[in-house]
Amino acid sequence: MVIILVQLKGFQKLTPVEEALQKFLKELQLRKPRAVVTPLGSALNRILAEDVVAKENLPRFDRSAVDGYAVKAEDTFEASQFKPKVLQITNKREIGERQAKQVWTGNPIPKGANAVLMLENTRRVNGKIEVWIPVAPGENICKEGEDVSKGEVAVKAGIRLKPQHLALMAALGIKEVKVFDKPKIALLATGNELVEIGVKPRENQIFEVNRLALSALCQELGAETLDLGIVKDNATEIAERIKFGIEKADMVITTGGTSVGVSDVVPMAVNSLGKPGVLVHGVAMRPAMPTALAVVNKKPVIILSGNPVAAMIAFEVFARPLICKMLGLKNVEARPKLKAKITRRTATVLGRKTFIRVRVFQQRNGEFFADPISTSGSGVITTMTKANGYVVAPENREGLEEGESVTVHLFDDVEVVDEDV
Amino acid sequence: MVIILVQLKGFQKLTPVEEALQKFLKELQLRKPRAVVTPLGSALNRILAEDVVAKENLPRFDRSAVDGYAVKAEDTFEASQFKPKVLQITNKREIGERQAKQVWTGNPIPKGANAVLMLENTRRVNGKIEVWIPVAPGENICKEGEDVSKGEVAVKAGIRLKPQHLALMAALGIKEVKVFDKPKIALLATGNELVEIGVKPRENQIFEVNRLALSALCQELGAETLDLGIVKDNATEIAERIKFGIEKADMVITTGGTSVGVSDVVPMAVNSLGKPGVLVHGVAMRPAMPTALAVVNKKPVIILSGNPVAAMIAFEVFARPLICKMLGLKNVEARPKLKAKITRRTATVLGRKTFIRVRVFQQRNGEFFADPISTSGSGVITTMTKANGYVVAPENREGLEEGESVTVHLFDDVEVVDEDV
Numbered sequence: 001m002v003i004i005l006v007q008l009k010g011f012q013k014l015t016p017v018e019e020a021l022q023k024f025l026k027e028l029q030l031r032k033p034r035a036v037v038t039p040l041g042s043a044l045n046r047i048l049a050e051d052v053v054a055k056e057n058l059p060r061f062d063r064s065a066v067d068g069y070a071v072k073a074e075d076t077f078e079a080s081q082f083k084p085k086v087l088q089i090t091n092k093r094e095i096g097e098r099q100a101k102q103v104w105t106g107n108p109i110p111k112g113a114n115a116v117l118m119l120e121n122t123r124r125v126n127g128k129i130e131v132w133i134p135v136a137p138g139e140n141i142c143k144e145g146e147d148v149s150k151g152e153v154a155v156k157a158g159i160r161l162k163p164q165h166l167a168l169m170a171a172l173g174i175k176e177v178k179v180f181d182k183p184k185i186a187l188l189a190t191g192n193e194l195v196e197i198g199v200k201p202r203e204n205q206i207f208e209v210n211r212l213a214l215s216a217l218c219q220e221l222g223a224e225t226l227d228l229g230i231v232k233d234n235a236t237e238i239a240e241r242i243k244f245g246i247e248k249a250d251m252v253i254t255t256g257g258t259s260v261g262v263s264d265v266v267p268m269a270v271n272s273l274g275k276p277g278v279l280v281h282g283v284a285m286r287p288a289m290p291t292a293l294a295v296v297n298k299k300p301v302i303i304l305s306g307n308p309v310a311a312m313i314a315f316e317v318f319a320r321p322l323i324c325k326m327l328g329l330k331n332v333e334a335r336p337k338l339k340a341k342i343t344r345r346t347a348t349v350l351g352r353k354t355f356i357r358v359r360v361f362q363q364r365n366g367e368f369f370a371d372p373i374s375t376s377g378s379g380v381i382t383t384m385t386k387a388n389g390y391v392v393a394p395e396n397r398e399g400l401e402e403g404e405s406v407t408v409h410l411f412d413d414v415e416v417v418d419e420d421v
Numbered sequence: 422m423v424i425i426l427v428q429l430k431g432f433q434k435l436t437p438v439e440e441a442l443q444k445f446l447k448e449l450q451l452r453k454p455r456a457v458v459t460p461l462g463s464a465l466n467r468i469l470a471e472d473v474v475a476k477e478n479l480p481r482f483d484r485s486a487v488d489g490y491a492v493k494a495e496d497t498f499e500a501s502q503f504k505p506k507v508l509q510i511t512n513k514r515e516i517g518e519r520q521a522k523q524v525w526t527g528n529p530i531p532k533g534a535n536a537v538l539m540l541e542n543t544r545r546v547n548g549k550i551e552v553w554i555p556v557a558p559g560e561n562i563c564k565e566g567e568d569v570s571k572g573e574v575a576v577k578a579g580i581r582l583k584p585q586h587l588a589l590m591a592a593l594g595i596k597e598v599k600v601f602d603k604p605k606i607a608l609l610a611t612g613n614e615l616v617e618i619g620v621k622p623r624e625n626q627i628f629e630v631n632r633l634a635l636s637a638l639c640q641e642l643g644a645e646t647l648d649l650g651i652v653k654d655n656a657t658e659i660a661e662r663i664k665f666g667i668e669k670a671d672m673v674i675t676t677g678g679t680s681v682g683v684s685d686v687v688p689m690a691v692n693s694l695g696k697p698g699v700l701v702h703g704v705a706m707r708p709a710m711p712t713a714l715a716v717v718n719k720k721p722v723i724i725l726s727g728n729p730v731a732a733m734i735a736f737e738v739f740a741r742p743l744i745c746k747m748l749g750l751k752n753v754e755a756r757p758k759l760k761a762k763i764t765r766r767t768a769t770v771l772g773r774k775t776f777i778r779v780r781v782f783q784q785r786n787g788e789f790f791a792d793p794i795s796t797s798g799s800g801v802i803t804t805m806t807k808a809n810g811y812v813v814a815p816e817n818r819e820g821l822e823e824g825e826s827v828t829v830h831l832f833d834d835v836e837v838v839d840e841d842v
Contacts (some may be wrong), residue, residue, distance in 0.1 A: 040618065044637045058802075061625065063799060067680045104680055105728060106614065106800065108625045147801045155806065162833055163637035164805035171802055193527065197461065198596045204482065204529045209591040216465045216584035229767045259488045259525055294761045308527060308588050335836065336757040351827040369758050378484060379527065381479075381592050382586035385576065412583055413754060 003248050011282035014289065016395060017353045019318060020280040024293040025325075026320065028300055033180040033328045043161050045222055046179035047328040054172050057145035061111040065142045067329035068098040069122060069129055070113035073137040078383075084130035100129050108139055116140035148172065158330030185319075186216045186245030187211045188228035190238055190266055191256040191306050196230065209308045209381070210255040210294070221333075232256055239269035246273070246299050246394050250326055252274040253319060256288045256306030256358055266303050269293045278303075284395060285353045288314035307379050313326030313355045313378070313390070335409040337387075346400045347402055348393040357387035359410050362416045370408050388412035434704035436736060437708065437772045438814060441701040445714040449721055454601040454749045458600070464582050467600035473576040475593050478566035482697050483530040486563045490521040490543060491534035492548055494558040505551035519556040521550050521824075530562055537561035569593065576732045579751030581643075601749030606639045606740075607666030608632045609649035611659055611687055611832075612727050613815055614678040614731055617651065630729045631676040631800070638736050642744050643699050653838040654678055667694070671747055675741060679711045687724050691715045695824065699724075705816060706774045709735035712744030728800050734811070756830040757812070758800055761789035767821045768815040777821070778808035781829050783837045809833035 014070035016021070035049035062340050064070065069238075071087060075098050079085040087100040094111035095101050100111045100203035109116070115135040125132040154172060155165050160180070169177065183198045187210075194208040195201045215225045226249045231237045238257065244250040257266035258281070271277040273296045281292040281303075289311040302319050304311040324332040340360050358370040370391060373383045389408040393400055400406060436444070438693050456470035485491065492508060493580050495517050508676065510519040515532035516522050522531045530537070536556040544551040568589075569575045575593060576586050582600070590598065608631075615629040616622045629651050636646045649671045652658045666673040679702070692698040692716045696785040702713040702724075708731040712726035718742035725732040745753040769775035779791040791812060794804045810829040814821055821827060 037697055041636070042639055043631060059627070059800075060622075063800065105726070106612075106627070109729075127832065142800050147571070147803050154803075163634050163641065164733065164802070164808075164832070165631050166637050167634035167733065168806050170618055170633045170801045171628055173618055173622070173628045197594055200592070201481075206480070206527070207592055207594045209588050212462060212591045213588035216587050225583050238696055245798070305526075308592065312585065312588065331834070331836075338759065379480075379484065379563050379588045382568050382575075385589050410583070410757070413752070414788070415752075419551065 004147055013291070014282045014284035014352070015280045015365075016284045018290075019294050020283050021318060021321070022294060023279050024300065025297070025322070028298070028322075029293045030322075030325050032327060033183065035178040037176050038059050038179050039176055040041040040166055040174060043166060043179055044163070044179050047073045047160055047222075048155055048157050048159055048165075049178040049180045049328060050157050051153045052148055052169055052172075052174065052177065054154050056148050056172070058147040058171055059144055062144050063104040063142045063399045064105055064107045064109060064116045064140065066140045067104050068102075068116050068118045068140065070103045070110050070116050071100045071131070072096065072097065072113060072133065072382060073115040073139065076115070076117065076131050076134040077136050079131040081132040083130055085251060086130055089124075089127050089129060104335055114138065114141075148271050153327050156330075160326060160329065161334070163406075172204050173247045182222060182224045183251065183323060184204060184224045184226055184249040185323065186226040186228050186249035186252045187214050187258060187305075188238075188241055188245060188252065188403050189230045190233060190253045191230070192252060194230050194234050194256070209305070210306065210311050212313055213308055213404035214253055214255070214315055217312065218323065219321070221320065222327060228252075231264050235269045235272065238266055238274050242270060242301065243273055243298070246297050246301070251299060251319075253304060253315070253323065254301070255304045255311050258292050258303045258305060264282055267292045269296070270301050270303065273297075278352050283314075284351060285314075285317070285355065286349050287355065289352070291318065293318060308377060308381055317332060317355075330387070331420050335411060337407055337409055338414075339367055339405055340384035340407050340408050342391070342400050342402065342404050343369050344369045345402045348397055348399055350398045351395055353395050357383045357392060358391055359387050359388055362411065362414055365417065368408075368414070370406055375407055388414060391409040403412050432710070435703045435705035435773070436701045437705045440595050441704050442739060442742070444700050445716070446743070447625060448697060448716045448841040449719070449743075451743075451746050452477060452686070454604065454747060456599040457602050458597050459600050460597055461587055461595060464587060464598050464600055464751070465584065468643075469576055469580055469582055470599040470749060471578045471585075472521060473590055473595060473598065475569040475571055475573050475575050475595075478571050478592070479568040479592055480565055481565055483565050484560065484563045485524040485526055485528045485530060486538045487537055487539050487561045489523075489537050489539045489561065489731045491523045491524045491531050492552070492556065493517065493518065493534060493554050494536040494560065496538070497538065497552050497555040498674060500555050502553040505553055508550050510545075518647050523815040533564050533722045535559065535562075540785075548760060576750075576753060579749060581750065581754070584700070587743070588660050595709040597675055597738050603643060603645045604744060604747035605645045605647055605673065606744065607647040607649050607670035607673045608635050608657075609662055609666060609673065609675045609726075610651045610677060611654060612651070613654050614679070616653050631727065631732050634729055634733055635674055635736055639744065642741065643748060644744050645818045649673075654686050654795070656686050656690045656693070659687055661694050662693055663691060663717070663722065672720060672740075673722045673727060674736070674742065675722070677724045677731050679713050679724045679726060688713045688715070691717060691722050691724065704735075705772060706735075706738070706776065707770050708776065710773070711736070712739065716738060729802055730805055738776075756832060758828055758830055759789055759835075761791035761829050763812070763821050763823065763825050763827050764790050766823045767793045767814075769818055769820050770833065771819045772806055772816055774816050777812045777814060778804045779810055779812050779829060780808055781810050781831065781835050783835055785837065789829075789835070791827055797819075809835060
């Protein structure tokens with residue numbers, strides 16, 4: 001009876017977004033991913049699996065921070081351009097009193113020296129230098145261990161490695177690092193109407209978009225993907241394919257077949273695969289209301305709408321934070337955010353978290369504006385390509401007012417324009 | 422004589438950053454990169470080489486935007502929950518008067534229908550439906566061509582392809598796209614003191630950091646790199662290696678050997694390779710003052726300081742915009758920017774553009790602060806790993822005041838903290 005009611009009336013109950021996500025994460029209890037060793041040169045954008053501790057001081061010796069002359073600071077005291085001190089140039093490893101040795105940035109400080117004079121504050125005359133200003137002891141010297149001292153944590157586990165982290169580890173002589181293994185995400189599209197790109201569609205058929213779009217979103221995060229192909233709206237076939245995905249990958253994402261009633265074939269298929277199965281079906285959000293979240297064999301199965309825009313938005317909300325955890329990131333990576341004024345009144349649905357696609361632009365005066373992309377339905381993919389971000393309107397709002405300050409989550413660049421609002 | 426003066430006194434003249442960049446770009450006159458064909462599935466983050474025009478309407482037919490029943494709108498007029506209209510369900514391709522056909526989101530609209538009733542506004546009773554609210558003609562229908570109409574430019578040339586662009590092209594049935602070929606950047610490190618990571622350094626030797634750091638910065642932009650290795654401070658060897666790089670790559674970047682005087686070996690080597698050679702040597706910036714910009718055989722040669730921090734900052738200023746152009750991007754990609762309050766007075770050098778590394782954080786109340794990373798020299802690599810962005814202080818400032826609002830260019834994530842300022 002329940003099924004028939006659902007079939008006729010739509011979702012009986014919609015779960016709020018936050019509650020849905022919490023329920024999902026709680027049931028999953030993800031473990032730390034496996035660590036793998038990789039050469040430093042291949043570690044860009046990977047997630048560091050353990051703290052990197054300096055095995056020696058960086059720098060390993062006192063170095064000159066400038067181009068100039070290593071000296072005994074005392075020999076420069078009271079020097080001026082009118083009454084320069086004169087020092088003898090030496091090439092020895094150790095300098096004596098009233099001696100100077102030429103050094104370039106990064107060169108070791110010779111024994112006996114305790115400061116470096118900058119080139120421009122000296123003049124060289126016949127194997128001697130005139131010193132025009134005094135330097136204090138320690139001046140223009142980069143001290144041993146000043147950058148990182150032996151035993152110190154140089155780079156912390158759980159961060160995504162950027163060029164500057166690689167630079168620091170290289171300077172410490174580190175050749176290989178432990179990073180987390182990439183999670184593998186299996187992608188399945190379902191629907192009788194779908195054909196592969198490149199195939200000539202018959203009347204009423206459409207090209208399958210979602211595996212490509214979701215694969216790109218996974219790649220951006222640094223996850224691997226496994227293509228499970230397209231299957232028809234057949235619960236047995238769908239269940240088989242998802243089972244295969246669960247065996248081979250760390251997570252399965254499906255698209256299509258998650259409406260109410262007879263079209264509810266994917267959640268049914270997932271429930272046939274084992275407990276706890278579908279935890280949430282129907283989320284209080286717009287778009288992507290028919291999203292379902294499931295756990296099978298301790299692995300997450302995210303069941304998305306077949307509509308590409310809804311699929312991408314629900315990926316953002318549910319798959320992205322999960323993949324960040326599976327990557328081993330200490331913190332979920334947020335999209336860059338900025339505050340902007342919304343350019344016109346925008347309708348939202350009371351009781352649903354509404355994801356409004358907007359085009360943010362910056363006026364020459366520096367002010368940011370968010371222009372909502374008008375749409376008659378979430379199926380319009382150009383709402384995503386015309387937008388460079390989205391605004392999340394909370395469940396308790398019935399609309400956003402013109403000129404209201406909103407937080408935009410950016411997924412593409414912001415243009416500076418000479419545009420009137 | 423000039424050389425000796427330079428040797429003794431440092432740079433005679435520093436070129437302002439903007440002037441240096443303009444001089445460089447003007448001399449280069451870069452051509453449009455070559456276009457290559459790539460499968461859509463490999464096109465993420467590539468730069469689109471030509472406008473993609475829709476060969477047909479998207480959608481190709483009128484589609485339902487919701488789950489429900491396709492109807493003649495006129496048959497629903499004046500319907501209410503108290504006085505429902507009753508329609509006969511049909512499965513035919515065409516609906517007649519007072520008929521309805523069940524449709525799911527994305528299904529084609531059957532002939533004869535001009536609107537779709539949402540499931541939740543109906544009740545199914547014995548092969549008929551009760552209609553509880555009226556719909557207007559066109560309601561809940563996604564019209565043929567509404568997303569993109571035939572002949573329209575769907576995605577513009579010169580942009581970096583994101584998941585949403587791939588989705589749109591997939592929906593249009595596009596299997597392959599023309600993208601710009603990746604530029605190849607050759608990287609050479611110079612310096613007697615340098616050893617490869619993995620080699621045990623002798624006293625006074627240091628690990629070579631720059632090729633790895635610059636390679637990562639190139640990779641982030643989507644450029645390829647060619648490793649020219651490490652060479653000693655020998656003008657002949659350096660010239661040979663750079664010549665090889667110019668032949669095999671689109672640009673050469675070197676590090677080290679660009680101080681004044683005897684240490685000026687790389688600019689000398691470059692000048693031996695042909696005209697115009699070095700255009701700028703010595704830039705009014707901090708760090709990275711010894712940067713030199715050269716053109717040989719119409720190809721750019723960027724000569725960076727051996728100091729990793731200076732090298733990375735000068736890469737940001739000079740190499741990054743150039744690589745964006747070589748990638749075929751319509752607009753130079755800027756780092757995400759935000760306004761923050763600087764937490765303490767920060768010294769800068771009058772007459773130099775100063776790049777201050779800062780750690781930006783956001784307080785729970787939403788306010789952003791930029792904490793300058795203190796440093797005794799630009800050689801301290803942890804100034805880059807502790808920072809997540811940089812502030813550019815203009816040439817005409819002698820310092821930034823505590824609490825001043827500054828623009829931060831972000832190169833890493835921003836944390837939200839419960840931190841007192």
